[in-house]
Amino acid sequence: MPCCRGNSVADASALEGARPQAPLDQEFAARLLAWFDQHGRHDLPWQHPRTPYRVWLAEVMLQQTQVQTVIPYFQRFESAFPTLADLARADLDQVLALWSGLGYYSRARNLHRAAQICVEHHQGGLPLDFESICALPGIGRSTAGAILAQAHGARYPILDGNVRRVLARHGAVAGAPSGTQFQHRLWALSTAALPEQRLADYTQALMDLGATVCTRRRPACERCPLADDCQAQLQGRVDEFPQARTRRLRPLRSCTQLWLQDDQQRVLLQRRPAVGIWAGLWSLVEGETTQAALATLSQLGIVAESPHELASIRHEFTHFSLDIQVRAARAVHFGVADANLRWLSVDEALQLGLPQPVRRLLQTYAGAAMPRSLITTQEITMSRTIDCIRHGAGEEALDRPPYPGELGKRVYTSVGKRAWGEWLTHQTMLINENRLSPVDPKARSFLKDELEKFFFGAGSVHPEGYVPPED
Structure with missing residues (x-):
């Protein structure tokens, strides 16, 4: 099986067997590439050099x-594992530690396993043919296409979230995003628009357009190179494509974790099961309740003093919220050796792959002089992430509602810190340009209405004649 190493570029003939059909719309690609040359992202770290290994890491991340x-994360990861062989040789704990905080940890486990497969079966490099690269753990059709197009200039389409949005709007493609017909139609459009040349740039351009111009909310259609024949734009229905997924209330789950210390101030960590949330990471001993967590300790042969409250944590997953009650106790009997248990100092623990709430809890105590007997601390409110109305999933949430009442609750649950900072900048502009007084009830009412429009309506606008400072 032919494969690629280092900076080598694949011979195009090696990819002829599965080339997609000839392009149907060269004008689409030409306009996109012209825009990319002027406005695209050309300084991303995985672009210099754009090797198969580096492109693969970036696409998975x-x-x-x-x-x-x-x-x-990419820079730290590539510094630790500069080659595919380095990643294959690495200990999984080291891989997970460097991934900690990025989420979706199955991606890290799949990267590690795929690297080992490449060393064992593909002469130490990513395979060149589409079928073999798709067979690697964690690589689907779009990721495989992105790797082959960007690293080798091969003519393969992609269909990530950004590209799906661009194509759905340009063609006014209706249907549920998860529907088979919708997916087939978009794959056909993505394939039809492929140019004959500059495949790496074209692939990046399509992703950049979706990320920076054709955004999920408040797209900048006036700056889009495809606006002239974008069907959603021409019909005045941009916000209708792609069809929004039905939003469901996240269920709330709860558990108790035990911060257990020995007489050397070390903390007990347990490796989590290979399946389920945070699979394979190191965490505090856990149970559905305090009694269940203590029962787990007893099964491990560990006896602890009566625990007391240490912290309360809310962590948001994609499909549910998790309330974690952390209880602290001193161990008085240490049980037997177990490969899935470790007594570690805080600094040692931070070198492992940890769930983000546990990492932040440990960092709270890093470098502090821990007392011989833990005292009850004030409740620690950990950072949470939300699906931000402006920037999408994974955004750091506000610490508290910025206003009393229903509007404050709406902002708190749907606006991230980055978006809130953007509003504060916009609000300052409104105050200055309109010469508003913060103590004037009419001014406060106006700003409240503008905030509502900024996040939940058509968007707050600049005063007539306003010129941005950068212009």
Whole structure:
């Protein structure tokens, strides 16, 4: 099986067997590439050099995650594992530790296993043919196409979330996003628009357009190179495509975790099962209730003093919310050796793959002089993430509602810190340009209405004649 290593570029003939059909709309690609040359992202760390390994890492990290979040993780990850062989040789705990905080940890486990498969069966490199690369753990049709197009210039379509939105709007493609017919139609459009040349740039351009111009909320259609024949734009129905998924209330679950220390101030961590949430990560001993968590300790041969409250944590997953009650106690009997249990200092524990709430809890105590007997601390409110109305999933949430009443609740549950900062900047502009007085009830009412429009309506507008400072 032919494969690629290092900076080598695949021979196009090696990919002829599964080339998609000839392009049907060269004008689409030409306009997109012209826009990309002027406005695209050309300085992403995985673009220099754009090797198969680096593109693969980036594409997996970018699944369900925004570029600005991925960049520091990519840089740390690639520094620790500069080659595919380095990743294959690494201990899984080290891989998970570097991934900690990025979420969706199955991606890290799949990367590690796929690297080992490449070393064992593909001469140490990612395979060149589409079927073999799709067979690797964690790589689907779109990720495989992105790797082959960006690393080798091969003509393969992609269909990530950003691209799906661009194509659905441009063609006014109706249907549920998860529907088979909808997916088939978009794959056909993505394939039809492929150019003959500059496949790497075209692939990046399509993703960039969806991420920076054809955004989920408040798209900048006036700056879009495809606006002239965008069917959703021409019909005045941009917000209708793609069809929104039905939003469901997140169920709330709860559990108790035990912060257990020995006489050397070490904390007990337990490796989580290979399936389920935070699979394979190291965490505090857990149970549905305090009694259940203590029963787990007893089964492990560990006896602890009566626990007391240490912290209360709310963590948001994609499909549910988790309330974690953390109880602290001192161990008085340490049980037997177990490969899935470790007594570690806080600094040692932070070197492992940890769930983000546990990592933040440990960081709260890092470097502090821990007393011989833990005292009850004030409740610790941990950072949470939300599906932000402006920037999508994974955004850090506000610490508290910014206003009393129903509007404050709506902002708290649907606006992230980054979006709130954007509103404060916009609000300052409104105050200055309209010469508003913050103590004037009419001014406060006006700003409240503008906030409502900024986040939940058609968007707050600049005063007539306003010129941005950068212009």
